[in-house]
Amino acid sequence: MKETTRVFAIYKVIALAISLVFMQQYSKETVFITGSALAFLCIFIIMYALDLKCNGWKRESLKGKWLGKVNLFLILLLEGVLLGLGIEEWQPIFIVLGIELISYLTEEHDFxxxxxxxxxxxxxxxxxxxxxVLINILVLITLLITINDSKKLSFYKILNRDQREQLIHLEEQIKDNERLIKTIKYSAVLEERNRLSARLHDKIGHSISSSIIMLEAAMLQMKKDQEKALISMQKATAHLREGVDDIRKALREERPIRSDLGSSDIQLLLDEANAKYELHTIYRTEGDLEQVNLELWQCIKENVGELLTNVLKHSKASAFTVEIKVMTAMVKVSYYDNGVCKGKLIKGLGLEAVEERTIKCNGKCFFEMNEMGFKVINIFLIS
Structure with missing residues (x-):
């Protein structure tokens, strides 16, 4: 409530100044005016210091706050003194002190x-x-308006502080989630390595070990019985051939599908943009993605990253879409957003890089601007 405390302190000084002006007009004694002004100022300073000392103290509750009770006592004392003096020129001070007293003792909806x-x-x-009377009405109205504004200011300061704390908490949660994702990815890699090594050991290791034993037996039989030695070598050769076939089969099965690998990289880029910059991203595919080679997947991925950067820097778009359509002899890739497009298209370094990258992959690049947003289309021929 520092804002409200400051408001009351300022208005006490204003009310005192108004009272002194009216007292001079009615030819009050200078000594009396000066002494009264100094006395009021001293008490107002003490009250302001006490109120600041109660930092965070809510005016609605006086329980357990002895400093607040002292301040309340000073207000009541001044109000009693002013009533006893009965000098009408003190009315502005009486009004300000009365409103401060009401703010201490009543709920906000009754204030x-x-x-x-x-x-x-x-x-x-x-x-x-x-x-x-007119001056007092003006003081009352402006004071009530200022108090209302100060309460709103206090509310928004508290709200801003709470939102800042929530933001910090959310940022910490995001960092924790990123660390968790890295841990999960690393664990998945370790699990995959362990599974692959177990498969190689169980299915291929035994075959190679038995082949070594057969070759050692053939070496011992070479001098005594060449026919048995030859049979052992043939069996060992067959086992080794089976082992090589098992290795090729295992690697073929473990190798990720090309389309899944390229598509997942693009999806990852879009998901990161969605999470970090609150950009709504959409990814759609159509047709046989296996017809897209690795070089083309890399080109599409780099174009997505370049155009995402372009959207975040130069566009006010809230959504970004990537569509890949595989047809019989060509691949059509569309990138578009719903940003604001004004004036003539000027290709910056980013758009030039997208165009050059597309041409290197034997493709064509087209740019389009309209009231719906900005669109880039890549056309690639496939054999």
């Missing part, structure tokens, strides 16, 4: 109604001159 009601009661007791 404004009670402030206006208290002001009306005060006018009934001390009507005062018309000029003073």
């Amino acid at each position: 404004y109604g009670l402030s206006v009601a208290g002001f009306i009661v005060m006018l009934g007791i001390y009507p005062g001159s018309i000029n003073l």
